[in-house]
Amino acid sequence: MNDRMDDHPDDYAADHADDADERADGRAGDRADDRAEGIEALLGDPRARRWLIRGAAAVVALVAGLVLIDLRAGFTLAVLVVIADVVRVTRKSSSVPAWQKSSAAERRTEKQLKALERRGYLVLHARAVPRDDDGVSDGRIDHLVIGPSGVYAIDSEKWDKRLPVRTLSHLKLFHGPVNKKDRLDEARWEAEQASKILAGRVGFEVPVQPSVAIYGPSIPWKVMRVRDVDVYAGNRARAYLRRRPKILTDIDVQRIFQAADKALPPKYPV
Structure with missing residues (x-):
């Protein structure tokens, strides 16, 4: 948004209404770009990928527990899945590949x-x-x-x-x-x-x-x-x-x- 204002100050001063609409569109686009960049950064971070996998596994466990037993059992199962994976990864961590x-x-x-x-x-x-x-x-x-x-x-x-x-x-x-x-x-x-x-x-x-x-x-x-x-x-x-x-x-x-x-x-x- 600020880049467009700096590049076209005369247009912005002359047609404030149109520019306001463009600013709104620009903000929406910026937010979409930020979200895309954020997702890309997360996927590029091994630790973030691991937590995404844990989250997905926890959701699956929650749904399975909910279907087979009840909400409390599903939640407990989801927590246990995350804890088990954290312990497993911690035990394997080392500075030497x-x-x-x-x-x-x-x-x-x-x-x-x-x-x-x-x-x-x-x-x-x-x-x-x-x-x-x-x-x-x-x-x-x-x-x-x-x-x-x-x-x-x-x-x-x-x-x-x-x-x-x-x-x-x-x-x-x-x-x-x-x-x-x-x-x-x-x-x-x-x-x-x-x-x-x-x-x-x-x-x-x-x-x-x-x-x-x-x-x-x-x-x-x-x-x-x-x-x-x-x-x-x-x-x-x-x-x-x-x-x-x-x-x-x-x-x-x-x-x-x-x-x-x-x-x-x-x-x-x-």
Whole structure:
């Protein structure tokens, strides 16, 4: 409307009645355009699309409940449909696309670590560990955690819950009959490589503690160090970090985080 008035001020002053009609038509057209743009924007937003789908499912559930039982049952069913979908999507959410699957152990640890951000912890997920000067990667740190209590390389593992987990003299870790020596050695090697890379970037020693968070079987201890690798139940990942003494300043945390972000590339580039 205002564009038309600016482009034709003489016509507007001379024929006010006709212009009023045009303004009304223009407002109606603008409203239609705004509605169209709004709908297009909604359809382009994944979160909005998800809520549109939820709404449609809720309406179907409401009608089904109303037809089969009564209004209250229909409304209850509609609410349950929306809640179930919200929970399902929340459980699948992750900053790493490769982890957006039904039961990724990495995603469960990621969710725990997010709650530590307000305590000054910074986290990089799914980072490749370069093996040589050419940047060839031979390993992956699921979660590199940098915070007041130090630097940690956490690997998340989903093991068969039917098989017990046990240790022998802090030197061996068994899952049922399987000796997990290779897995522990790999975790320790990844942490050692990260430590060397970060120290070279920041100019001071950066110890990186390796650990394995296990989901599935029951773990009969809180934290056990086996072959220099901390082993614990996956749901204890947050508790494992938050009660440790402070050894790094906020400035140190930022420096190490920035160095790690540049030196350790994402394992799954977007």
